[in-house]
Amino acid sequence: MLKWALIFLVISLITGFLGFSGVSAATATIARVLFAIAVIIFLIFVVLAVTAGNAIV
Known part of the structure; x- marks a missing residue:
């Protein structure tokens, strides 16, 4: 999911630079x-x- 967030961030930066x-x-x-x-x-x-760690100990 972080991968998609980074992809959309890069797209946003590129389109912002191009004026869209x-x-x-x-x-x-x-x-x-x-x-x-x-x-x-x-x-x-x-x-x-x-x-889960507390349940084991």
């Missing part, structure tokens, strides 16, 4: 949403790992 502000804004928003989802999934896995 609408496309740039849309891809930047998509990149931001994908990054937020990736961070939320990461935090869920961290919490699950900590609880």
Whole structure:
């Protein structure tokens, strides 16, 4: 998912440089949403790992 966020970020930067502000804004928003989802999934896995570690010990 982070890979797609980075791809959309690069597309946003390129289109912004070329002057396509609408496309740039849309891809930047998509990149931001994908990054937020990736961070939320990461935090869920961290919490699950900590609880699983406590259950074993």
